[in-house]
Amino acid sequence: MAEQKSSWVLMVTAQTPTNIAVIKYWGKRDETLILPINDSISVTLDPSHLCTTTTVAVSPQFTHDRMWLNAKEISLSGGRYQNCLREIRSRASDVEDEKKGIKIAKEDWDNLHFHIASYNNFPTAAGLASSAAGFACLVYSLAKLMNVKEDSGQLSAIARQGSGSACRSLYGGFVKWIMGKDDKGADSIAVQLVDENHWDELVILIAVVSSRQKETSSTSGMRETVETSPLVLHRAKEVVPKRVIEMEEAIKSRDFPAFARLTCSDSNQFHAVCLDTSPPIFYMNDTSHRIISCVEKWNRSEGTPQVAYTFDAGPNAVLIARNRKTAALLLQRLLFYFPPQSDADLSSYIVGDKSILKDAGIQDLKDVEALPPPPEIKDNIPTQKYKGDVSYFICTRPGRGPVLLTDESQALLNPETGLPK
Ligand SMILES: Nc1ncnc2c1ncn2[C@@H]1O[C@H](COP(=O)(O)OP(=O)(O)OP(=O)(O)O)[C@@H](O)[C@H]1O
Numbered sequence: 001m002a003e004q005k006s007s008w009v010l011m012v013t014a015q016t017p018t019n020i021a022v023i024k025y026w027g028k029r030d031e032t033l034i035l036p037i038n039d040s041i042s043v044t045l046d047p048s049h050l051c052t053t054t055t056v057a058v059s060p061q062f063t064h065d066r067m068w069l070n071a072k073e074i075s076l077s078g079g080r081y082q083n084c085l086r087e088i089r090s091r092a093s094d095v096e097d098e099k100k101g102i103k104i105a106k107e108d109w110d111n112l113h114f115h116i117a118s119y120n121n122f123p124t125a126a127g128l129a130s131s132a133a134g135f136a137c138l139v140y141s142l143a144k145l146m147n148v149k150e151d152s153g154q155l156s157a158i159a160r161q162g163s164g165s166a167c168r169s170l171y172g173g174f175v176k177w178i179m180g181k182d183d184k185g186a187d188s189i190a191v192q193l194v195d196e197n198h199w200d201e202l203v204i205l206i207a208v209v210s211s212r213q214k215e216t217s218s219t220s221g222m223r224e225t226v227e228t229s230p231l232v233l234h235r236a237k238e239v240v241p242k243r244v245i246e247m248e249e250a251i252k253s254r255d256f257p258a259f260a261r262l263t264c265s266d267s268n269q270f271h272a273v274c275l276d277t278s279p280p281i282f283y284m285n286d287t288s289h290r291i292i293s294c295v296e297k298w299n300r301s302e303g304t305p306q307v308a309y310t311f312d313a314g315p316n317a318v319l320i321a322r323n324r325k326t327a328a329l330l331l332q333r334l335l336f337y338f339p340p341q342s343d344a345d346l347s348s349y350i351v352g353d354k355s356i357l358k359d360a361g362i363q364d365l366k367d368v369e370a371l372p373p374p375p376e377i378k379d380n381i382p383t384q385k386y387k388g389d390v391s392y393f394i395c396t397r398p399g400r401g402p403v404l405l406t407d408e409s410q411a412l413l414n415p416e417t418g419l420p421k
């Protein structure tokens with residue numbers, strides 16, 4: 001190593017968004033490299049509401065790689081972390097920080113260790129794609145620290161080895177993960193279709209649905225589907241390729257009716273192949289089904305879709321409204337059916353962009369109680385309410401890709417010791 005002070009810590013902090021698929025990835029052709037059986041398309045969610053922040057540090061004093069997730073030390077021994085660390089280390093370049101008098105040569109990286117601290121500003125492992133934002137942020141921040149010259153596509157192929165959906169969190173806006181053909185996965189990368197400004201009218205409401213039972217993880221769920229579902233092959237070979245072309249067109253031309261039709265159909269087909277798995281996998285629950293039925297009834301009564309719904313491997317609903325006005329009308333409907341518990345505080349029931357409450361004309365719980373039944377409900381059907389079945393709502397929008405945070409006060413590690421602050 002070049003001559004310099006013997007004790008130093010060099011670090012980088014980054015912030016990375018999460019994403020929600022509108023054409024789902026479900027099924028691998030290679031478990032270790034994480035290569036999918038079909039292309040997928042996602043929308044990146046605004047990191048001001050849902051994001052991961054990760055600080056990575058390197059120092060000659062560190063004796064081994066260590067990681068803290070949400071302030072708790074976790075093991076990095078798992079294959080997915082090891083694969084990401086190995087791939088990114090092998091692409092490191094020379095690094096020089098003149099101000100701090102630090103010089104690291106390309107070949108030094110093999111003998112240096114990292115400290116990594118990461119924080120998700122939303123619940124981890126709760127069906128809100130923390131693994132996607134988490135692995136994307138890990139790879140992106142390490143690439144910056146080690147002066148990796150690879151472009152976002154190549155970084156996405158590394159993040160993919162942490163969690164498949166993570167490769168799509170390397171960009172803002174709408175993103176496509178191309179499945180690729182190569183056995184080694186070199187061409188299984190994510191590309192940006194359009195940036196976050198292209199369709200900035202869209203408003204995204206997430207209903208975080210209370211669920212008691214532990215769900216099957218995506219990793220094991222999709223493995224079981226590939227092993228046992230006769231439908232999934234038809235989906236991957238016949239349905240998704242056509243849908244991906246139509247979806248790209250709908251996104252490029254901001255054709256909301258086509259976008260909504262494709263998004264809802266793809267979510268429903270993903271859950272259908274889960275049901276076609278043996279034993280069947282149930283990710284949605286009664287609340288999820290009630291939300292689908294509320295949106296379907298409204299869309300039908302308007303004659304053209306107002307809202308698209310999509311559900312990942314859990315009961316949470318992700319609802320994409322065509323604009324703010326529709327989002328406000330959607331929120332009124334959702335609050336009518338799923339009012340908060342009587343002692344709840346409205347400002348913790350609607351999080352993220354809370355200004356949507358004002359647009360919906362709701363200031364307090366009395367306004368929620370006064371909401372009329374949606375007009376599309378026939379008078380002769382008694383309307384039932386499901387208080388407490390939704391834990392809370394997040395209001396967000398399409399957002400940007402990863403960014404570096406240069407303000408040291410945002411770092412999660414102490415710049416002197418390299419330990420969590
Ligand atoms: N910030 C992070 N940095 C690195 N790894 C993370 C981070 N957040 C989560 N993970 C990894 O992802 C795992 C959680 O992934 P899991 O797929 O179970 O949940 P999820 O992604 O939140 O939900 P889902 O996949 O159902 O949407 C954690 O146990 C951890 O290994």
Ligand SMILES: C[C@@](O)(CCOP(=O)(O)OP(=O)(O)O)CC(=O)O
Nearest residue numbers: 021024025163164165218219312313
């Ligand atoms: C339903 C999904 O959210 C599945 C995501 O699966 P993961 O990316 O979590 O799975 P692994 O690659 O095994 O880590 C659909 C999607 O995001 O496309």
